[in-house]
Amino acid sequence: MSATAEPAEEVTGPDAMVEIRSVHKSFGPLEVLRGIDLSVRAGEVTVVLGPSGSGKSTLLRTINHLEKVDQGWINVDGTLVGYRRSGNKLYELREREVLRQRTAIGFVFQNFNLFPHLTVLENVIEAPVAALGRPRKDAVAAAEKLLARVGLADKAGAYPKQLSGGQQQRVAIARALALEPKLLLFDEPTSALDPELVGEVLDVIKDLAHGGTTMIVVTHEIGFAREVADTVVFMDEGRIVEQGPPADVLDHPVQERTRAFLSKVL
Amino acid sequence: MSAQTEVPTPSLSVPPGEHAGKEEAPRIVPVRRTGRWAAAVAVLLLLAGALVSVVRNKAFQWDVVGAYLTTDSVLRGLGLTLWLTGLVVVLGFALGTVLAVLRLSGNPVLRAVSWGYIWLFRSTPILVQLLFWFNIGALYPQILGVDTVNLLSPIAVAVIGLTLHEAAYAAEVVRGGILSVERGQLEAAQSLGLGPWRRFRRIVLPQAMRSIVPPAGNMLIGTLKGTSIVSIIAVQDLLYSAQLVYHRTYEVIPLLLVATLWYVAITSLLSVGQYYVERHYARGTAGAR
Numbered sequence: 001m002s003a004t005a006e007p008a009e010e011v012t013g014p015d016a017m018v019e020i021r022s023v024h025k026s027f028g029p030l031e032v033l034r035g036i037d038l039s040v041r042a043g044e045v046t047v048v049l050g051p052s053g054s055g056k057s058t059l060l061r062t063i064n065h066l067e068k069v070d071q072g073w074i075n076v077d078g079t080l081v082g083y084r085r086s087g088n089k090l091y092e093l094r095e096r097e098v099l100r101q102r103t104a105i106g107f108v109f110q111n112f113n114l115f116p117h118l119t120v121l122e123n124v125i126e127a128p129v130a131a132l133g134r135p136r137k138d139a140v141a142a143a144e145k146l147l148a149r150v151g152l153a154d155k156a157g158a159y160p161k162q163l164s165g166g167q168q169q170r171v172a173i174a175r176a177l178a179l180e181p182k183l184l185l186f187d188e189p190t191s192a193l194d195p196e197l198v199g200e201v202l203d204v205i206k207d208l209a210h211g212g213t214t215m216i217v218v219t220h221e222i223g224f225a226r227e228v229a230d231t232v233v234f235m236d237e238g239r240i241v242e243q244g245p246p247a248d249v250l251d252h253p254v255q256e257r258t259r260a261f262l263s264k265v266l
Numbered sequence: 267m268s269a270q271t272e273v274p275t276p277s278l279s280v281p282p283g284e285h286a287g288k289e290e291a292p293r294i295v296p297v298r299r300t301g302r303w304a305a306a307v308a309v310l311l312l313l314a315g316a317l318v319s320v321v322r323n324k325a326f327q328w329d330v331v332g333a334y335l336t337t338d339s340v341l342r343g344l345g346l347t348l349w350l351t352g353l354v355v356v357l358g359f360a361l362g363t364v365l366a367v368l369r370l371s372g373n374p375v376l377r378a379v380s381w382g383y384i385w386l387f388r389s390t391p392i393l394v395q396l397l398f399w400f401n402i403g404a405l406y407p408q409i410l411g412v413d414t415v416n417l418l419s420p421i422a423v424a425v426i427g428l429t430l431h432e433a434a435y436a437a438e439v440v441r442g443g444i445l446s447v448e449r450g451q452l453e454a455a456q457s458l459g460l461g462p463w464r465r466f467r468r469i470v471l472p473q474a475m476r477s478i479v480p481p482a483g484n485m486l487i488g489t490l491k492g493t494s495i496v497s498i499i500a501v502q503d504l505l506y507s508a509q510l511v512y513h514r515t516y517e518v519i520p521l522l523l524v525a526t527l528w529y530v531a532i533t534s535l536l537s538v539g540q541y542y543v544e545r546h547y548a549r550g551t552a553g554a555r
Contacts, residue, residue, distance in 0.1 A: 064457055095462065103459035113454035116550045117472045130468070131459035159550035179458065 016075075017042040017183055017214045018063065023072035025058055032058045034238035036072070040183075040216060040231070045209045047225040047246075048218045050235035051261060056218045057110075059235070060185050063216070064105040065098050076105060077182050103131050106176030110188040112168045114160040114175070120147065121156040124175045132179065139178070146174040150204050166197030170204055177208075184208065184215040191220065222265055226250055234258045330520035334511060335527065343507025344528050350421075350503065351490045354428040358489075359482070361429065362436025367466075369441055380437065387434035393495060396427040400499050424496040432489060439481045443474030475547040483540035487533050494525075504528055 018040035025033040032055040040046045048056045061067040063074055065082035073090060074081045082098055083090040093101075114123050124143040128134040134142075147153050150170040152163075160168050169189055176184060186205065190198040202224050209215065209228045219225065225232050225246055232249040234242045234257075242255045253259045320326060334340055368380035387395070400423050403414035418426075447470050455465040497506035508521040515521075 066453055066457060099456070099459045099461060102457055105457075107454075107457035109450060109454060111450055113448075113450040115451065115454070115469055115473075117547075118550070126468070127458035127460065130464050131461075161551055175458070 015042045016040070017044075017077055018216070019075035020059075020063070021072050021074075023059070023062060023074060024070045025055075025062060025067060026070055032238050033062070033069075036238075036240060038233065038240065038243070040214065042182075042214050043212045044214060044230040045228050046216045046231045046233060047229035048216065048233045048235060049220070049222070049225060049261070050241075054235040055238040056235045057187050060187050060216060060218050063183075063185055064102050064107050066107070068092075076101070081105075099131065103127070103179045104182050106179060106181035106184040108169070108172050108176050108184070108186045108189050110191050112160070112165075112172045112192070114168055114172055116160050118159075119156065120152065120158050120160065120163070120171050123160065123171060124178050127175070128178050143174070143178060146177050147171070149177075149207075150174045151200075164197060165193045166200045169193065169201045173201075173204055173208075182214065184213055186215065186217040186219070188218055188220070220265065222250065222262070234261065236261070325519060326523065327517060327520040330517050331523045331527070334508075334521060334524050337511075339507050339511065340504070340524055340528075343502055343504040344532075346421075346502060347490070347493050347504040348532070350424060350428070350493050350496070350501075351486070353425060354432050354493070355486050355489055357425075357429045358432025359436045359440070361433035362438075363440050365433060365437035366440035366444060369437065370444060384434045384437050387431055392427070392431045392492065393498070395431055396423065396495060396499060399423045399427040420496075420499045420501045423499060424493075424501045428489070428493065428496070432485070435485060436482070439478055439485065440474070442481070443476075443478035444470060446477040447473045472547065476544075476551070479540065479544050479547055483536065483543070486540075487536055490532060490536070491529055 016039050018038070020036055020038040023033055023036040024031065032053075034055075036055075036059055038046075038059075048059070050056045058067055062069050063076065063081065068082060073083065073085075079101065080090070081101060082093055084093055085091075115126070118126065121140065121143055124146060125136065125139040128139040128142065129136055144153065144156065147156055150173055152167060152170055152174070155163060155167065155171070160171065163171065169192075173189075189205065190201050193201065198221070202221065205215075205217065206224075206228050217224075217229075229246050231243060232246045233240055234249060234253070234255070236257050242249055242253060242258045248254075249258065250262065253262060365380045365383060368376040369384070371377060399418070400420070402418065402423075406414055408414060409417055451469055451473065452465060455469045460469070493503055494505040496503055497509060500506065502510070505525050508525040512518045512521040
C-alpha cells in the first residue's frame with residue numbers, strides 16, 4: 001500500500017479544488033476504500049458511478065469528514081480536511097475547527113434530511129445564522145433568493161413533510177447553498193425520489209453546474225453524467241477503476257468491469 | 267343465512283354491465299350488531315346501579331365532602347402537592363436529561379456512571395428510598411458542620427428523595443426520545459457546521475419531544491399521585507391534610523373522597539394540557555399528506 005503518501009506541493013495544481021490522495025477506510029473488517037486518488041478542478045463537475053457497496057458514498061462522506069479516513073489525506077481548496085499537518089504527522093482537528101471547515105462544503109443527502117420541525121425558510125437560514133453568525137434579516141433575504149432559484153419561492157412557510165420529494169430535495173439544495181460553499185457534494189440526490197420527480201432535481205443541479213459550481217455527484221443517472229459531467233469516475237470494490245471525460249468512460253470504457261456495469265444500467 | 271337463498275339466482279348469470287342504467291345500484295345493508303347493543307345496555311344498567319348506590323348510601327356523607335372540599339387546610343395541602351409535583355418533575359427531568367446525555371456520550375466512564383445511577387434508583391421502591399433519606403442522619407450526623415436533622419426538613423427530604431427517583435425514570439424517557447431522532451438529522455446538522463449545543467437544542471431535542479411528551483405526561487400524572495407517599499414522613503400534602511382531619515373527626519371516607527376529587531380534577535387538567543403540548547411538538551408532521 002502507498003502508505004508513504006504525503007501532502008506534496010506538486011500534486012496540488014493551481015486550480016485543484018479537491019485533492020484526494022491514497023485514502024483508505026474500513027468499517028471493522030470490511031475495507032470500503034482501498035486507496036483512492038482523485039483530483040477535482042475548480043468549476044468542474046465530477047460524477048461518481050459504481051455498483052452499490054463500491055464505496056462511492058463513503059468517499060463522498062470522507063470529503064466533509066462525516067467519515068474519518070484511516071489513511072491518506074484530503075485537501076479542499078488547499079486546506080487539509082479534518083487534520084492539521086505538522087512535520088510528518090496529521091493531527092486530528094477539534095470538532096469546532098472541523099465544523100468551520102464544513103461550512104465551506106455543501107452536502108446534499110439521498111434522504112434530504114431536512115429538519116421536519118422547521119419551516120422551509122427556517123431550514124435554509126439555520127446554518128447561516130447559527131454557524132456563520134449572519135444577521136437573521138440578511139439570511140432571510142438570501143434564503144428567499146435561493147428558494148426562488150430552485151423554484152420554491154412560494155413554499156418558504158411550508159413544513160418539509162407538506163412538500164413532494166422533489167421539492168424537499170430542492171429545499172435541501174437551497175439549504176446547502178445558503179453557506180455559499182466552495183464545493184457541493186451530492187450523495188445520490190435522486191435515488192429516493194419517485195421517477196417523475198427526478199427531472200426537476202436534476203434540472204436544478206444542472207443549472208448549478210452551468211453556473212460554475214464545483215461539485216461531486218454520486219448518482220446512478222447515466223444520462224445526467226453524460227450531459228453534465230466534466231469527469232466521470234467509475235468505482236468498484238473501493239477502488240477507482242476508470243476515470244475520464246464522459247465520452248470516454250461511458251461510450252468507450254477501457255476496463256472490463258466498467259463495461260459490465262454500464263451494460264447493466266444502460 | 268336464509269336471506270341469501272332469496273336472491274333470485276337467474277340474475278347472477280347476467281353480466282354486471284347488462285342491467286346498468288336500467289336498474290338502481292344495489293343498496294348496501296350493514297350487518298346487525300345485536301351483541302354490541304346488548305353489551306352496551308347491560309353495561310349502562312350496571313353503571314346506573316352503581317351510581318344510584320353511591321348517591322343513596324348515606325355513609326359516603328357527601329355533605330361532609332362538600333364542607334371540607336375547600337377548607338384552608340385541604341387547600342394548603344393541595345398547594346403543597348402541586349408545587350412539590352412541579353418542583354420534582356422539573357428537577358427530575360433536568361437531572362434526567364443530563365443522565366440521558368451522559369448515557370449516550372462517547373465517554374465510557376460517564377456512560378457507566380449514568381447506567382449505574384439509573385440501575386440503582388430504579389431497583390429500589392420509592393418508599394424505601396424516602397425512609398432512607400429521612401434517616402440519613404444515622405449515616406452522616408453532620409453535613410458540612412451542620413446537624414443533618416436541622417439541614418434536612420421532611421419537606422427537603424421529600425424533594426430530594428422524589429427528585430432522585432424521578433430522574434432515573436426521566437433519563438430513560440429522554441434517552442428514548444433522543445434515540446428516536448433519525449441519525450440523518452444529526453449528520454445534516456453536522457454537515458451544516460452547527461455546534462454540539464445548537465444541534466442538541468435546535469435539532470435533536472425538539473424532535474425528541476414528540477416521543478418524550480406522552481411518557482412524560484404519564485410520569486407527571488404518576489408523580490402528582492405519587493407525592494402522596496410523603497404523608498408517611500409527615501409532610502402535609504393533600505392526602506396528609508385529609509388524614510389530619512379524619513384522625514380528629516373519624517370521617518375517614520368523606521375526607522378520602524375530598525382528596526380523591528382533587529387528584530382527579532388536577533389529573534384531568536394535566537391530560538388536557540398534554541394534548542396541547544403534543545400538538546405543539548407535532549408541528550411539521552400533522553400536516554403530512
